[in-house]
Amino acid sequence: IVTPLQQPLMMLGLGDSVGTPSDGLRADVVIVHSFEELDAKASQARGRIVLFNVPFTTYGETVRFRSTGPARAARHGAVAALVRAVGPPGLRTPHTGALQYASDAPKIPAAAIATEDADLLQRIADRGERVTLHLKMDAHFEADVESANVVGEIRGREKPEEIVVVSGHLDSWDVGAGATDDGGGCIVTWEALRLMRKLNLRPRRTVRVVLWTNEENGGRGGQGYRDQHRAELGRHVLMLESDGGVFRPFGFGFTGSDSARDTVRTIATLLSGIAADQITVGGGGADIGPSVQEAHIPAMSLDVDGSKYFLIHHTPADTIDKIDPVEMAKCAAAVAVMSYVVADLPERL
Amino acid sequence: IVTPLQQPLMMLGLGDSVGTPSDGLRADVVIVHSFEELDAKASQARGRIVLFNVPFTTYGETVRFRSTGPARAARHGAVAALVRAVGPPGLRTPHTGALQYASDAPKIPAAAIATEDADLLQRIADRGERVTLHLKMDAHFEADVESANVVGEIRGREKPEEIVVVSGHLDSWDVGAGATDDGGGCIVTWEALRLMRKLNLRPRRTVRVVLWTNEENGGRGGQGYRDQHRAELGRHVLMLESDGGVFRPFGFGFTGSDSARDTVRTIATLLSGIAADQITVGGGGADIGPSVQEAHIPAMSLDVDGSKYFLIHHTPADTIDKIDPVEMAKCAAAVAVMSYVVADLPERL
Numbered sequence: 001i002v003t004p005l006q007q008p009l010m011m012l013g014l015g016d017s018v019g020t021p022s023d024g025l026r027a028d029v030v031i032v033h034s035f036e037e038l039d040a041k042a043s044q045a046r047g048r049i050v051l052f053n054v055p056f057t058t059y060g061e062t063v064r065f066r067s068t069g070p071a072r073a074a075r076h077g078a079v080a081a082l083v084r085a086v087g088p089p090g091l092r093t094p095h096t097g098a099l100q101y102a103s104d105a106p107k108i109p110a111a112a113i114a115t116e117d118a119d120l121l122q123r124i125a126d127r128g129e130r131v132t133l134h135l136k137m138d139a140h141f142e143a144d145v146e147s148a149n150v151v152g153e154i155r156g157r158e159k160p161e162e163i164v165v166v167s168g169h170l171d172s173w174d175v176g177a178g179a180t181d182d183g184g185g186c187i188v189t190w191e192a193l194r195l196m197r198k199l200n201l202r203p204r205r206t207v208r209v210v211l212w213t214n215e216e217n218g219g220r221g222g223q224g225y226r227d228q229h230r231a232e233l234g235r236h237v238l239m240l241e242s243d244g245g246v247f248r249p250f251g252f253g254f255t256g257s258d259s260a261r262d263t264v265r266t267i268a269t270l271l272s273g274i275a276a277d278q279i280t281v282g283g284g285g286a287d288i289g290p291s292v293q294e295a296h297i298p299a300m301s302l303d304v305d306g307s308k309y310f311l312i313h314h315t316p317a318d319t320i321d322k323i324d325p326v327e328m329a330k331c332a333a334a335v336a337v338m339s340y341v342v343a344d345l346p347e348r349l
Numbered sequence: 350i351v352t353p354l355q356q357p358l359m360m361l362g363l364g365d366s367v368g369t370p371s372d373g374l375r376a377d378v379v380i381v382h383s384f385e386e387l388d389a390k391a392s393q394a395r396g397r398i399v400l401f402n403v404p405f406t407t408y409g410e411t412v413r414f415r416s417t418g419p420a421r422a423a424r425h426g427a428v429a430a431l432v433r434a435v436g437p438p439g440l441r442t443p444h445t446g447a448l449q450y451a452s453d454a455p456k457i458p459a460a461a462i463a464t465e466d467a468d469l470l471q472r473i474a475d476r477g478e479r480v481t482l483h484l485k486m487d488a489h490f491e492a493d494v495e496s497a498n499v500v501g502e503i504r505g506r507e508k509p510e511e512i513v514v515v516s517g518h519l520d521s522w523d524v525g526a527g528a529t530d531d532g533g534g535c536i537v538t539w540e541a542l543r544l545m546r547k548l549n550l551r552p553r554r555t556v557r558v559v560l561w562t563n564e565e566n567g568g569r570g571g572q573g574y575r576d577q578h579r580a581e582l583g584r585h586v587l588m589l590e591s592d593g594g595v596f597r598p599f600g601f602g603f604t605g606s607d608s609a610r611d612t613v614r615t616i617a618t619l620l621s622g623i624a625a626d627q628i629t630v631g632g633g634g635a636d637i638g639p640s641v642q643e644a645h646i647p648a649m650s651l652d653v654d655g656s657k658y659f660l661i662h663h664t665p666a667d668t669i670d671k672i673d674p675v676e677m678a679k680c681a682a683a684v685a686v687m688s689y690v691v692a693d694l695p696e697r698l
Binding site: 010089090091092093115116119120176177311312315316317319320321 | 359438439440441442464465468469525526660661664665666668669670
């Protein structure tokens with residue numbers, strides 16, 4: 001902030017954002033709380049920095065201001081966009097994440113600021129004072145490099161061509177260590193297969209673990225899997241993704257037929273001992289999405305106590321200490337039991 | 350971190366620290382967990398960066414690694430000192446605070462790093478790997494400028510020369526807004542007098558609010574008050590400081606005679622309705638300290654639920670949203686009742 005007071009803001013550039021000119025840019029702020037308000041204030045947005053100051057409710061509800069807000073602001077001539085961190089108030093903790101520019105609007109620099117800083121700007125604006133910011137981001141793009149999904153499997157003893165996929169994604173935002181999003185998801189799905197090996201269990205069908213690449217900024221791991229495995233997608237019995245953190249497991253979200261849901265619900269009773277036996281409506285994940293949609297594969301997500309997830313994910317605080325080993329072990333057990341039994345059913349799900 | 354991996358650390362320079370050379374310094378890290386271990390590893394400290402990785406227990410126990418650790422490391426030839434943030438694990442939240450160099454040791458750059466980063470360095474070291482850091486701090490000193498305590502009072506109706514002081518300190522670490530340390534202490538003590546005015550209450554003795562300057566890095570506000578008011582210190586009946594945050598009030602810490610304690614405990618029963626009626630042993634504060642010690646004045650501190658205080662104080666997260674207006678109002682009420690009744694007692698405390 002350069003007017004009406006000098007104050008640094010806690011900021012994180014958004015994924016895919018362009019940088020500012022090398023000496024930064026200086027402009028007044030216009031604050032909006034909805035896309036409708038942005039459209040109504042279109043004339044004020046021109047030449048200004050638009051701040052989307054929308055308190056976090058759910059990720060699905062709030063993340064759109066991060067992902068499409070910058071493009072919408074750019075359409076009205078804004079020179080930059082800021083978004084209130086998409087997460088609950090932390091400890092002056094900004095959250096990054098991907099944005100999507102639009103083909104009909106210029107690419108303007110975009111960053112998240114901490115909730116505390118969004119509140120500060122709001123208080124100043126509410127007093128009727130003009131707020132001027134100096135914004136400097138040296139964001140740039142590196143050339144694409146090749147990366148790969150990591151795949152391992154236990155081949156089924158009777159129907160190896162039928163496949164149950166369990167998965168997490170390897171990539172993360174570099175500001176943290178990616179422990180919760182999504183190192184934990186990788187570990188607990190990998191661990192599910194390791195447990196089967198350790199117990200010398202080989203189910204009727206193949207259980208495959210996939211550690212996806214490029215979930216956070218492109219989804220090309222999931223798309224690549226769909227494209228490379230197209231011929232066998234019809235033989236995928238179930239795809240599961242763990243991408244909500246590895247906190248205390250509640251059970252699974254599931255998308256599939258009613259009879260499959262009944263089966264899954266029955267299997268989940270095996271997990272009542274660790275209170276991970278809930279089957280809720282709606283399961284899926286960004287990486288399994290392309291395959292699931294193409295071949296109408298039953299889809300599952302690991303459901304956990306997500307109350308702390310959005311405090312941590314995409315922030316510098318996404319580090320290994322935030323993970324409880326006991327909770328992680330329970331997540332692995334839940335994935336192992338569910339995937340083993342589905343893979344070992346007499347009939348496919 | 351430059352070896353064995355490239356990773357930025359979350360760091361805050363300590364108060365009074367010198368900076369590094371303009372292009373930074375590069376050295377290996379030696380981790381210690383006590384001053385004894387530092388002494389035992391003296392030969393390893395030479396030319397290295399010493400990290401004091403001592404998990405937070407209480408401030409009194411842990412802060413000494415921040416305040417005197419750099420000087421002790423310097424005595425052994427360390428080129429810089431880092432300290433694990435003096436506070437519980439936050440969200441990759443470093444905590445600053447003052448250090449004291451020693452006259453017999455060189456001034457080396459010193460900073461706090463987040464607990465997560467201290468843990469990371471520890472894990473690497475525990476694997477037997479060498480850890481090299483590149484440390485760059487552009488700390489510098491500005492010339493002293495004049496500042497002042499802010500003093501206001503309600504003159505006593507019978508014994509205006511006898512004084513009850515209530516107080517907080519105005520200065521704070523600039524990385525946050527200083528809302529909890531110690532804006533809140535200023536507000537609740539100031540508010541105590543405002544409430545008396547509003548209720549048209551004028552006690553027998555004078556109630557004086559002092560908003561201290563320079564608590565955080567020198568204590569010259571408290572020393573200046575002692576020096577300027579030396580003639581009337583003997584007529585100070587009680588000095589109270591609120592410097593532990595304005596969370597839910599429990600009551601007061603008190604240092605004074607047994608009979609004074611009995612009186613204070615009786616007064617505190619008036620606060621049972623807001624459960625702020627506990628009188629604990631030991632009351633004081635950094636600013637009232639010089640006067641209290643010189644003239645043996647009864648000393649009091651506002652006791653609050655401090656469970657979140659050290660998560661916030663001296664960090665970028667010390668912002669206004671961390672304060673609950675209802676808890677703050679209760680703190681003000683507690684200070685108002687206690688200071689009014691002490692000032693209005695027939696006999697001095």
